[in-house]
Amino acid sequence: xxxxxxxxxxxxxxxxRRGEISTPKGTIxxxxxxxxxxxxxxxxxxxxxxxxxxxxxxxxxxxxxxLRPGAERVASLGGLHxxxxxxxxxxxxxxxxxxxxxxxxxxxxxxxxxxxxxxxxSSYNLTPERSMEIQALLGSDxxxxxxxxxPFPATEKQAETSxxxxxxWAKRSKDAFAKYSADGQxxxxxxxxxxxxxxxxxxxxxxxxxxxxxxxxxxxxxxxGQQAMFxxxxxxxxxxxxxxxxxxxxxxxxLDLVGAVERGVDMxxxxxxxxxxxxxxxxTFDGKVNLKNAQFKDDPAPLDEHSSCSAMRDYSKAYLHHxxxxxxxxxxxxxxxxxxxxxxxxxxxxxxxxxxxxxxEFAAEFRTRYQASK
Amino acid sequence: xxxxxxxxxxxxxxxxRRGEISTPKGTIxxxxxxxxxxxxxxxxxxxxxxxxxxxxxxxxxxxxxxLRPGAERVASLGGLHxxxxxxxxxxxxxxxxxxxxxxxxxxxxxxxxxxxxxxxxSSYNLTPERSMEIQALLGSDxxxxxxxxxPFPATEKQAETSxxxxxxWAKRSKDAFAKYSADGQxxxxxxxxxxxxxxxxxxxxxxxxxxxxxxxxxxxxxxxGQQAMFxxxxxxxxxxxxxxxxxxxxxxxxLDLVGAVERGVDMxxxxxxxxxxxxxxxxTFDGKVNLKNAQFKDDPAPLDEHSSCSAMRDYSKAYLHHxxxxxxxxxxxxxxxxxxxxxxxxxxxxxxxxxxxxxxEFAAEFRTRYQASK
Numbered sequence: 251x252x253x254x255x256x257x258x259x260x261x262x263x264x265x266x267r268r269g270e271i272s273t274p275k276g277t278i279x280x281x282x283x284x285x286x287x288x289x290x291x292x293x294x295x296x297x298x299x300x301x302x303x304x305x306x307x308x309x310x311x312x313x314x315x316x317l318r319p320g321a322e323r324v325a326s327l328g329g330l331h332x333x334x335x336x337x338x339x340x341x342x343x344x345x346x347x348x349x350x351x352x353x354x355x356x357x358x359x360x361x362x363x364x365x366x367x368x369x370x371x372s373s374y375n376l377t378p379e380r381s382m383e384i385q386a387l388l389g390s391d392x393x394x395x396x397x398x399x400x401p402f403p404a405t406e407k408q409a410e411t412s413x414x415x416x417x418x419w420a421k422r423s424k425d426a427f428a429k430y431s432a433d434g435q436x437x438x439x440x441x442x443x444x445x446x447x448x449x450x451x452x453x454x455x456x457x458x459x460x461x462x463x464x465x466x467x468x469x470x471x472x473x474x475g476q477q478a479m480f481x482x483x484x485x486x487x488x489x490x491x492x493x494x495x496x497x498x499x500x501x502x503x504x505l506d507l508v509g510a511v512e513r514g515v516d517m518x519x520x521x522x523x524x525x526x527x528x529x530x531x532x533x534t535f536d537g538k539v540n541l542k543n544a545q546f547k548d549d550p551a552p553l554d555e556h557s558s559c560s561a562m563r564d565y566s567k568a569y570l571h572h573x574x575x576x577x578x579x580x581x582x583x584x585x586x587x588x589x590x591x592x593x594x595x596x597x598x599x600x601x602x603x604x605x606x607x608x609x610x611e612f613a614a615e616f617r618t619r620y621q622a623s624k
Numbered sequence: 625x626x627x628x629x630x631x632x633x634x635x636x637x638x639x640x641r642r643g644e645i646s647t648p649k650g651t652i653x654x655x656x657x658x659x660x661x662x663x664x665x666x667x668x669x670x671x672x673x674x675x676x677x678x679x680x681x682x683x684x685x686x687x688x689x690x691l692r693p694g695a696e697r698v699a700s701l702g703g704l705h706x707x708x709x710x711x712x713x714x715x716x717x718x719x720x721x722x723x724x725x726x727x728x729x730x731x732x733x734x735x736x737x738x739x740x741x742x743x744x745x746s747s748y749n750l751t752p753e754r755s756m757e758i759q760a761l762l763g764s765d766x767x768x769x770x771x772x773x774x775p776f777p778a779t780e781k782q783a784e785t786s787x788x789x790x791x792x793w794a795k796r797s798k799d800a801f802a803k804y805s806a807d808g809q810x811x812x813x814x815x816x817x818x819x820x821x822x823x824x825x826x827x828x829x830x831x832x833x834x835x836x837x838x839x840x841x842x843x844x845x846x847x848x849g850q851q852a853m854f855x856x857x858x859x860x861x862x863x864x865x866x867x868x869x870x871x872x873x874x875x876x877x878x879l880d881l882v883g884a885v886e887r888g889v890d891m892x893x894x895x896x897x898x899x900x901x902x903x904x905x906x907x908t909f910d911g912k913v914n915l916k917n918a919q920f921k922d923d924p925a926p927l928d929e930h931s932s933c934s935a936m937r938d939y940s941k942a943y944l945h946h947x948x949x950x951x952x953x954x955x956x957x958x959x960x961x962x963x964x965x966x967x968x969x970x971x972x973x974x975x976x977x978x979x980x981x982x983x984x985e986f987a988a989e990f991r992t993r994y995q996a997s998k
Contacts, residue, residue, distance in 0.1 A: 290946065294953040298934075319921065319946045327924055327942050335938050528953075547693065550701055560672075564709050568701050572664065572693045579668040579902075582953055 255391075255436040255463055257495045263609035265487070265514040268601055271464075271495055273391045274434035275331070275339045278306040280495060280516040281600055283507065283593045284341060286524065289314045290324075290334040293524045294579075294586040297336045303559065303587070304594035307339040307391075309519040312384050313348035316374070317367045321387040329389030341519070342390035344381045344423070344440075347399040347468070347500070358398065360415070378422035382437075386430035393431065394466065395423035397440045402472040409444030416442045417456040424460055438464035438497060445478050447485045454489035465490045466497040467515075476506060483513040504533060504596055504620060508613050511600050523593045527586030530574035534592060535616070537623040539567070541585065546571040559591035629765075629810040629837055631869045637983035639861070639888040642975055645869055647765045648808035649705070649713045652680040654869060654890040655974055657881065657967045658715060660898065663688045664698075664708040667898045668953075668960040671710045677933065677961070678968035681713040681765075683893040686758050687722035690748070691741045695761040703763030715893070716764035718755045718797070718814075721773040721842075721874070732772065734789070752796035756811070760804035767805065768840065769797035771814045776846040783818030790816045791830040798834055812838035812871060819852050821859045828863035839864045840871040841889075850880060857887040878907060878970055878994060882987050885974050897967050901960030904948035908966060909990070911997040913941070915959065920945040933965035 252272040257280075261268040271278040285292045285300055287308045292300050300308065310330055315321060324333050331337055346363075349356055353365035353374075362377030381396035397416035400409050420439045427437040439457035443449030457465060467486055470479045483498070490496055497517035498510050507518055523533065530541040532553055539546075539553065549567040557563045561584040573581035596616075603612035626646040631654075635642040645652040659666045659674055661682045666674050674682065684704055689695060698707050705711055720737075723730055727739035727748075736751030755770035771790035774783050794813045801811040813831035817823030831839060841860055844853045857872070864870055871891035872884050881892055897907065904915040906927055913920075913927065923941040931937045935958040947955035970990075977986035 289950045289952060290943070291952050291954040294957070296934075296954070296957065318950060319942070323922060323942070326922065327940060333940070333943055333946075335943075548697060548700065560670075566701060566707070568693070568697070569664070569707050569709075572707075576663045576692060578663060578665050579953060579956055580665040580670070583668070583670065583957065 252434070254434050257464070257493070259492070261605045261607070263604040263607040264512065266511050266600070266604045266609040267514055267516060268604035269495065269516060273339050273436070275337065275391050276306060278339055279601060281507075281511045281597055281604075282306055282517050283597045284309045284517065284519040285590050285593075286311070286519055286521045287334065287336070287340075288521070289318065290330060292586075292590070294527065294582040295524070295590065297334060299587055300336075300590060301338065303591040304598060305338075305590065307341060308336055310340050310342045310388060310390060311348060312342050312345035312381060312388070313352065315342075315388060316345065316376075316384050317369055321384040325387040325389070331389060339391040340388075341392035342385045342388055342394065343499070344394040344396040345376050345384070346381070346397045349376055350399050350401070358415075360418075362396070378419045379426040382423055382426035383430050386427075386432070386435075389432070391435055392464065393427060393435060393437045395420045395437060395439050395462070397442060397468060399472070400442050400444050400469045402444065402469075402474050404444050406444075406446055406449070409442075409446055409449055413442040413444075413449050413453050416440065417453060420457055421460050424462065436463040438462055438466045438495075440466040440468040440499070441486055441490070442469045444469060445474055445482055450482060450486040451489050454486060458489075458491060462494070464495040464497060466499050468499045470498065471501045471506070476509070479506070480509050480513065483510060483515065487514045504593070505617065507593075507596065508600065508616055511604075512609065512613050523589030524586045527589045528582040530570070530581060530585060532570075532585050532592075533589050535619055537620050541567060541570045541574050541581075543571075553588055557591070559588060561585070561587040562591060626808070628808050631838070631867070633866070635979045635981070637978040637981040638886065640885050640974070640978045640983040641888055641890060642978035643869065643890060647713050647810070649711065649765050650680060652713055653975060655881075655885045655971055655978075656680055656891050657971045658683045658891065658893040659964050659967075660685070660893055660895045661708065661710070661714075662895070663692065664704060666960075666964070668901065668956040669898070669964065671708060673961055674710075674964060675712065677965040678972060679712075679964065681715060682710055684714050684716045684762060684764060685722060686716050686719035686755060686762070687726065689716075689762060690719065690750075690758050691743055695758040699761040699763070705763060713765040714762075715766035716759045716762055716768065717873070718768040718770040719750050719758070720755070720771045723750055724773050724775070732789075734792075736770070752793045753800040756797055756800035757804050760801075760806070760809075763806070765809055766838065767801060767809060767811045769794045769811060769813050769836070771816060771842060773846070774816050774818050774843045776818065776843070776848050778818050780818075780820055780823070783816075783820055783823055787816040787818075787823050787827050790814065791827060794831060795834050798836065810837040812836055812840045812869075814840040814842040814873070815860055815864070816843050818843060819848055819856055824856060824860040825863050828860060832863075832865060836868070838869040838871060840873050842873045844872065845875045845880070850883070853880070854883050854887065857884060857889065861888045878967075879991065881967075881970065882974065882990055886983065886987050897963035898960045901963045902956045904944070904955060904959060906944075906959050906966075907963050909993055911994050915941060915944045915948050915955075917945075927962055931965070933962060935959070935961040936965060
């Protein structure tokens with residue numbers, strides 16, 4: 251354990267980086283995938299099960315938690331770690347993305363965002379200062395600067411105006427973080443700028459000017475498509491410092507993760523493994539499996555008979571199909587578990603491939619096998 | 625392990641009995657509570673978690689399983705134990721109760737029951753012979769005679785006609801069991817007769833005439849109230865053999881269980897702990913806790929800080945309240961788990977009290993404490 255936030259790269263393979271983030275709450279092996287614990291729970295999973303899959307860090311959502319149960323309440327109950335029975339690192343987002351996409355009647359000004367809760371319609375005001383205060387109340391180990399997630403599509407002018415606002419908010423976020431945060435916690439800045447190269451570069455440079463212990467790429471996986479996302483990473487990543495972790499927010503599919511690690515990304519979060527799990531869709535190295543499909547009703551084989559994960563090994567596809575068709579809670583539980591396990595196994599395989607400097611071969615083999623069954 | 629079905633009483637305290645049922649799949653400590661795995665899953669729980677609570681045996685529902693995924697399919701996949709990843713004993717009901725209460729357009733004749741599936745409306749025919757065949761296909765360790773669950777209220781004449789039909793079906797069930805069953809499996813007869821003493825006695829005598837390795841009391845907890853249920857047990861139990869297990873079907877609340885054990889019952893099943901769990905209602909030795917209630921929103925205390933069960937010990941009531949209010953899957957998972965644990969803990973405490981011949985004191989203390997907080 252350390253008493254402050256550090257990051258070091260231990261190996262590279264092409265642009266892919268193998269590293270380690272140290273925090274007082276524990277070490278995060280990178281590239282890392284963070285399961286999403288939206289409302290202080292990774293949906294359908296016990297925290298110890300999430301941990302057993304190999305997850306070093308979870309993501310919590312500021313927007314959801316500020317509305318329910320409320321940041322002050324979580325703080326008075328001992329913080330988010332204690333509240334949700336997870337003693338490893340937690341990253342919280344800033345609330346910016348969800349405010350834009352979930353809340354009603356939002357109004358953006360220089361000061362921040364006024365919005366109405368999607369739960370009960372009550373009014374809230376979220377600013378860079380309040381977002382950082384909330385994240386401090388939650389007690390997360392990595393906190394995100396408050397930004398506006400630029401919608402897609404956006405004209406160059408819209409993307410520029412939005413990015414510039416986010417950069418001013420980034421500075422205010424860092425100042426507020428300095429006021430509210432505890433030792434060992436870190437704040438990441440978020441690069442915006444849509445799919446426009448010169449805006450992304452300006453954004454990255456503005457954030458480096460402010461100086462953050464980590465940098466995220468935001469505003470992607472919002473409809474632009476995988477190639478545009480990869481292109482944006484290609485021209486953005488060279489402008490981020492090599493000695494700081496890089497986090498691609500809200501991404502993605504297994505193929506997205508492999509392509510992004512290949513481009514030097516260190517951290518990811520996505521609801522996909524658990525959301526797909528609740529819909530009976532399992533991820534495997536041989537591609538996606540829609541367990542609802544009638545072809546599995548008599549299939550005695552598990553998702554992976556050699557897996558170290560009970561959900562993948564100990565239940566036949568026929569049983570999982572039955573549970574999905576019957577709308578049983580255990581369907582969501584087992585398939586979410588299997589998917590989080592798969593995502594962690596994929597990250598672990600990528601980390602090993604980087605250590606052994608064979609990431610390009612790994613990526614090529616993974617793509618071929620994953621897509622073969624389609 | 626044994627190769628056949630045996631039951632022996634090791635201690636008594638008043639009418640309460642401490643015993644052990646041995647089957648080739650494992651030993652069942654009695655008095656025993658069987659969690660209900662309706663559709664081949666105890667709702668919201670992993671089978672290993674159910675086992676860890678101390679459950680020696682599960683109940684599976686013939687009606688649900690014959691409709692989906694189908695008994696022949698379960699058999700072709702290796703039987704119910706393998707299908708649901710539970711290698712300990714399983715008891716299956718006969719389907720009679722659910723056919724009466726869940727299916728549409730049911731028609732009862734001497735032969736059996738014709739009905740339509742509540743899932744897709746397709747037609748089925750369930751007879752004593754088919755019920756036993758299905759239970760054999762599922763491969764359950766304890767199988768129940770096919771009966772008509774007499775509705776409540778029923779006139780004496782209705783209860784008599786219904787009971788007599790069930791007794792003829794009991795004989796046919798035993799004959800069919802002899803044809804279909806495997807070594808070490810057992811069939812229980814079911815006493816019917818409503819709340820009428822002379823009918824219950826005639827039913828018990830009819831079943832003893834046929835001879836079963838175990839006897840159930842059916843047709844209770846259907847609206848007659850706790851006192852009528854206890855009265856029925858009082859006049860029925862003396863007519864059941866002492867050297868065979870006695871199973872009170874579909875019961876019940878913690879107070880029901882204590883009162884029934886006090887009257888010599890050895891086995892129970894009920895959906896209450898898991899159904900209540902899905903509704904945010906927790907059982908504790910200090911009574912029921914409605915976690916949805918706003919009084920818990922800031923309560924840092926867990927359900928039981930000294931519990932051996934993580935669900936009761938590691939999560940505050942404030943957190944459980946938050947999960948329930950947020951409609952999170954983890955709410956159902958944790959509270960169902962806590963409740964199944966509580967039911968098993970209660971059975972374990974009753975078994976110890978019988979061994980130490982202090983059941984009356986235990987029951988009195990339990991009732992006082994459980995009801996004090998109401």
